[in-house]
Amino acid sequence: MTDRLWQGAAMAKPVELDRPAYVVLGMVWLGARSGYEIKQAVEMSIRFFWTISQAQIYPSLKALERAGLVKGRSEPLGKRRRRTYEITAAGSDALRVWLCRDEAIPFELRDVGLLKLFFAGALDASDARTLLTAMKRRSEHYVANLRTIEPVAKRTALKSDPHALLTLAMGIAFHQAMVEVCARFEQGRPLLG
Amino acid sequence: MTDRLWQGAAMAKPVELDRPAYVVLGMVWLGARSGYEIKQAVEMSIRFFWTISQAQIYPSLKALERAGLVKGRSEPLGKRRRRTYEITAAGSDALRVWLCRDEAIPFELRDVGLLKLFFAGALDASDARTLLTAMKRRSEHYVANLRTIEPVAKRTALKSDPHALLTLAMGIAFHQAMVEVCARFEQGRPLLG
DNA sequence: TAAGCCATGTAATTGGTTACATGATTTT
DNA sequence: AAAATCATGTAACCAATTACATGGCTTA
Numbered sequence: 001m002t003d004r005l006w007q008g009a010a011m012a013k014p015v016e017l018d019r020p021a022y023v024v025l026g027m028v029w030l031g032a033r034s035g036y037e038i039k040q041a042v043e044m045s046i047r048f049f050w051t052i053s054q055a056q057i058y059p060s061l062k063a064l065e066r067a068g069l070v071k072g073r074s075e076p077l078g079k080r081r082r083r084t085y086e087i088t089a090a091g092s093d094a095l096r097v098w099l100c101r102d103e104a105i106p107f108e109l110r111d112v113g114l115l116k117l118f119f120a121g122a123l124d125a126s127d128a129r130t131l132l133t134a135m136k137r138r139s140e141h142y143v144a145n146l147r148t149i150e151p152v153a154k155r156t157a158l159k160s161d162p163h164a165l166l167t168l169a170m171g172i173a174f175h176q177a178m179v180e181v182c183a184r185f186e187q188g189r190p191l192l193g
Numbered sequence: 194m195t196d197r198l199w200q201g202a203a204m205a206k207p208v209e210l211d212r213p214a215y216v217v218l219g220m221v222w223l224g225a226r227s228g229y230e231i232k233q234a235v236e237m238s239i240r241f242f243w244t245i246s247q248a249q250i251y252p253s254l255k256a257l258e259r260a261g262l263v264k265g266r267s268e269p270l271g272k273r274r275r276r277t278y279e280i281t282a283a284g285s286d287a288l289r290v291w292l293c294r295d296e297a298i299p300f301e302l303r304d305v306g307l308l309k310l311f312f313a314g315a316l317d318a319s320d321a322r323t324l325l326t327a328m329k330r331r332s333e334h335y336v337a338n339l340r341t342i343e344p345v346a347k348r349t350a351l352k353s354d355p356h357a358l359l360t361l362a363m364g365i366a367f368h369q370a371m372v373e374v375c376a377r378f379e380q381g382r383p384l385l386g
Numbered sequence: 387t388a389a390g391c392c393a394t395g396t397a398a399t400t401g402g403t404t405a406c407a408t409g410a411t412t413t414t
Numbered sequence: 415a416a417a418a419t420c421a422t423g424t425a426a427c428c429a430a431t432t433a434c435a436t437g438g439c440t441t442a
Contacts, residue, residue, distance in 0.1 A: 016331075018401080019305070019401095020401090020402090022306065026308075026311070026312040026315075029312065029315055030312075033418090034421070034422090035421075035422065035423095036419095036420060036421050036422080044310055045273065046308065046313070048302070049302045049303065049304045049307040049308065050303060050304070050307070050308050051303075051403095052402095053402070053403055053404085053422075054423095055402085055403070055404080055405095055423085055425095056401090056402075056403090056423085057422095058422060058423060058424090059423090059424090069296075076410095076411085076421095077411080077420080077421090078357075078410070078411070079410060079411085080409080080411065080420065080421065081409090081410085081421070081422070082408045082420080082421060082422085083421090083422080092315060092395090095312065095315050096315055096316055096320070098309075099309050099312060099315060099316055099318065099320070099324065100320050100323070100324070101312060105215075105279075105304075105305050105306040105309070105327065105328070105331060106305065107244045107304055107306065107331065107335065108241065108302075108303045108304065109241065109301075109302055109303075109304075110243060110244075110301045110302075110303070111242045111243070111298075111300055111301065111302075112212070112298050112299065113298040113300065114242040114363060115219075115239065115243050116243065116245070116291075116292050116298070117356055117359060117360055117363075118219070118238070118239055118356055118357060118360045119219040119222065119223075119288065119292060119356070120292060120356045120360075121220075121223055121255065121353070121354035121355075121356045122285060122288050122289055122292060123289055123292055123293065127289070127292070127293050128356075129294070130293070131292065134298065135298070138298060138300065148322050150385060154385075160314070161314035162314075163310055163311055163312070163313045163314050163321075163333075164311060165384060165385075166310060166311075166378050166384065167307050167310055167311045168385075169374050169378075169384035169385050170307060170370075170371055170374050172385065173370040173371065173373065173374045174366075174367045174370045174371060176370065177363075177366040177367050177369065177370040178363055178366065178367065179364045180366065181359070181362050181363050184362075185355075185359050189257070191358060191359065191362035192343060192347075192358075192362050193367065211429080212429095213429090213430085227392090227393070227394090228393075228394065228395095229391095229392060229393050229394080231428090244430095245430095246431055246432080247394085247395095248395085248396075248430080248431070248432080248433095249429090249431090250394095250429070251394060251395060251396090252395090252396090254417095269393095270392080270393090270438090270439080271436095271438070271439070272438060272439085273392065273393065273437080273438045273439060274393070274396085274437090274438085275392080275393060276393090276394080311415070366402070387442100388441100388442090389440100389441085389442080390439105390440080390441080390442095391419105391439080391440075391441095392419100392437100392438080392439070392440095393423080393436100393437085393439100394435100394436085394437095395435080395436085395437085396424100396432105396433100396434085396435085397432105397433085397434080397435100398431105398432085398433080398434090399430100399431085399432075399433090400429100400430080400431070400432085401428100401429090401430085401431095402427100402428080402429085402430095403415075403419090403426105403427080403428075403429095404425105404426085404428090405425090405426080405427090406423100406424085406426090407422100407423080407424085407425100408421100408422085408423085409420100409421085409422095410419100410420080410421080411419080411420070411421100412417100412419070412420090413416100413417080413418070413419085414415100414416085414417075414420080
């Protein structure tokens with residue numbers, strides 16, 4: 001009996017996966033079937049706050065399969081080879097464990113725009129203004145782009161999962177906030193209450 | 194005469210610098226004197242949207258000096274060696290050129306928090322809620338932290354440069370927007386107009 | 387006298403992208 | 415028949431961090 005418990009513990013022992021692997025696992029959980037589809041899903045949904053390159057996806061899928069978290073099968077389309085995957089029970093467990101893991105969730109923003117704005121005092125008024133305008137326009141574009149995804153996200157929110165809409169709303173909200181701050185600065189209104 | 198113009202052009206030819214070097218240059222422009230002070234200045238002011246490790250600073254300073262954009266002098270404190278730098282005319286020109294350069298200013302956000310939230314549909318309601326709460330608290334902390342810098346930024350804004358206050362205001366606005374979206378979601382209020 | 391800060395420098399490692407290589411299918 | 419898209423795989427490269435190494439000064 002003790003032996004079986006031990007074995008169980010060994011099997012449940014979470015394999016150490018890197019973050020790209022969790023992204024891939026998450027996308028398989030969401031229904032992306034092939035490496036190619038995973039890449040597309042990333043571009044369509046999370047590219048705003050996460051990216052992953054094709055070169056990371058295929059090795060990740062293999063690692064996940066070795067760990068028994070996804071099950072792959074060869075499913076060529078005509079003569080075009082293709083490997084499809086589905087998540088296993090162990091896989092969705094591992095995903096949930098990762099999601100709940102009590103670890104620091106650092107916020108890593110790396111923005112050349114803000115960086116340039118920070119140093120904009122080195123410019124004359126006109127150039128500084130040009131820079132600010134560029135920043136404002138950039139965020140306006142982001143808002144417009146994200147708004148185009150809105151109807152799709154709303155539909156899936158209603159019929160199944162509201163979390164894609166939630167992250168979309170965050171993207172829109174914080175770019176709107178940036179636009180607002182730019183406008184205040186342009187007009188010489190106070191920036192902070 | 195033509196020769197001198199050529200020479201002038203050659204001297205003005207912008208050396209290709211990597212981004213860490215521009216950050217270092219900017220900090221020297223702002224008055225940071227040693228590598229150590231630059232690191233501190235980064236941590237105090239721009240760490241919210243940019244980081245730079247110590248290992249990048251010293252090589253950058255050397256590259257900047259070779260390019261004639263900063264002027265370094267050995268200025269030990271007692272027996273503790275120390276090299277201080279000040280920006281040259283060519284240096285502030287190069288900074289301005291970089292700031293005005295008409296290039297894409299990509300917004301690169303890499304946030305595990307949003308990533309986890311995106312996949313939170315894999316969790317039961319209670320765990321998903323815990324995750325959301327953690328995200329909300331994280332942004333609340335950021336807002337509180339940034340607010341503590343506010344008075345300093347306001348003072349320097351009044352007496353010289355308002356741009357540090359501007360980027361600070363963006364950080365605050367940004368996280369306030371995230372808190373707001375979290376609150377809406379928690380309370381089941383509509384996320385988007 | 388030990389801990390913490392000031393100060394610099396660099397080797398090893400990480401985490402990631404770009405580019406290359408291959409080939410089938412679909413669309414224009 | 416060319417261009418675009420589907421599909422996978424990997425080597426080379428790059429940017430950045432971590433960790434290590436060294437040493438003086440200041441404060442508790």
